[in-house]
Amino acid sequence: MKTAHLYVSLHVFLSASVLVSAFDPITTTVVLGIGATLGRTIYNYLHESCEPKWIAYNATGLQVDLERKLFGQHIASRIILKAVTGFMSNDNPRKPLVLSLHGWTGTGKNFVSQLIAENIYKEGMDSNFVHIFTSELHFPHASQLETYKSQLQQWIKGNVTNCAHSMFIFDEMDKMHPGLIDGIKPYLDYYDKLDGVSYRKAIFIFLSNAGGESIIQTALNFWKGGRDREEIELRDLETELSLAVFNNKKSGLWHTSLIDKNLVDFFVPFLPLEFRHIVQCAMAEMKARGLKPDQSVAEQVAEDVVYFPKAERVFSVKGCKTIESKLDYYA
Ligand SMILES: Nc1ncnc2c1ncn2[C@@H]1O[C@H](COP(=O)(O)OP(=O)(O)O)[C@@H](O)[C@H]1O
Ligand SMILES: *[C@@H]1O[C@H](CO)[C@@H](O)[C@H](O)[C@H]1NC(C)=O
Ligand SMILES: *[C@@H]1O[C@H](CO)[C@@H](O)[C@H](O)[C@H]1NC(C)=O
Numbered sequence: 001m002k003t004a005h006l007y008v009s010l011h012v013f014l015s016a017s018v019l020v021s022a023f024d025p026i027t028t029t030v031v032l033g034i035g036a037t038l039g040r041t042i043y044n045y046l047h048e049s050c051e052p053k054w055i056a057y058n059a060t061g062l063q064v065d066l067e068r069k070l071f072g073q074h075i076a077s078r079i080i081l082k083a084v085t086g087f088m089s090n091d092n093p094r095k096p097l098v099l100s101l102h103g104w105t106g107t108g109k110n111f112v113s114q115l116i117a118e119n120i121y122k123e124g125m126d127s128n129f130v131h132i133f134t135s136e137l138h139f140p141h142a143s144q145l146e147t148y149k150s151q152l153q154q155w156i157k158g159n160v161t162n163c164a165h166s167m168f169i170f171d172e173m174d175k176m177h178p179g180l181i182d183g184i185k186p187y188l189d190y191y192d193k194l195d196g197v198s199y200r201k202a203i204f205i206f207l208s209n210a211g212g213e214s215i216i217q218t219a220l221n222f223w224k225g226g227r228d229r230e231e232i233e234l235r236d237l238e239t240e241l242s243l244a245v246f247n248n249k250k251s252g253l254w255h256t257s258l259i260d261k262n263l264v265d266f267f268v269p270f271l272p273l274e275f276r277h278i279v280q281c282a283m284a285e286m287k288a289r290g291l292k293p294d295q296s297v298a299e300q301v302a303e304d305v306v307y308f309p310k311a312e313r314v315f316s317v318k319g320c321k322t323i324e325s326k327l328d329y330y331a
Helices: 004-021 025-046 059-071 074-088 109-116 142-162 178-188 212-224 234-247 277-289 293-303 323-328
Strands: 097-103 130-134 165-169 203-208 266-270
Touching: 059 074, 059 109, 074 097, 074 109, 074 234, 074 266, 097 109, 097 212, 109 165, 109 203, 130 142, 142 178, 165 212, 212 234, 212 266, 234 266, 277 293, 277 323, 293 323
Parallel strands: 097 203, 097 266, 130 165, 165 203
Antiparallel strands: none
């Protein structure tokens, strides 16, 4: 709507200036000058640029989104809101924000990254300043490590040079080659500048399943003890998580000195999801499709999901991941 209106005004403006310019060369110059300025303003209005109009953090927005849209992740919600708000309200951060999200598949790690992006960039995940890398998609061949590494470094450098408030999401971090992770380490550190570029306003988000099993074990222990899920606190998970993560020789992330050097600012655990959360996901999905949310359909969908441990059926094996396609079948 706004766009159409602007085009019309621009058109009228240009027609008028052509009319005027037929008479007076000085007026022509002035009018064309104004026209150019106006043109640039309109261009910036319509095209995303690295300016506050397009990049403005909304803390309330993130808080509301986490409360309303993210189910069953009270610890992750709290840490993420605090971390992102603290970072974004600091005009002069000493290092980029580095978040490492851990947990079972389908528990909301990608989803939370999306919520963060939507409350920083007007264009959300479609923003030109948000970059997602998936190990198996972008860096599939170990033999090409050196090529990937220099390419990734060029990308990070190029994009942060364009816009300091860039966001980089690395999915499947546990499948990334340790050499590649070593390659991005310098950008996460406390450097004032590297080759004349400051990385301190950038955000890096690492997603992985590393430590997922130890998080599940803790959640299961709480469940077996008849304790409320919301009673689980970060410190209940921390020891287990760091043990699992340090002892996992397979995952590249932990081979490198990301942890030793304290380059990761926050480790964020994602709990496995229960039946009631799957119901919530199904209800949200119906709403998103413009359907009237139907509790009994949602429960049917949730019934159809596989749970573990087999005997007790406590946690969804795939989290909320397959709900979308299951809903096609029921609704
Ligand atoms: N905790 C959650 N709350 C709300 N929706 C969720 C949650 N976890 C997963 N989902 C839904 O399931 C989809 C897949 O989850 P995703 O975030 O990709 O999982 P992963 O943890 O593997 O990154 C999301 O797009 C979202 O719609
Ligand atoms: C921030 O988010 C809140 C809650 O979603 C919304 O009401 C408000 O309009 C947003 N503010 C801006 C400046 O977009
Ligand atoms: C920014 O990153 C993207 C990958 O997300 C890459 O294709 C692009 O070339 C990078 N831009 C610069 C200027 O390096």
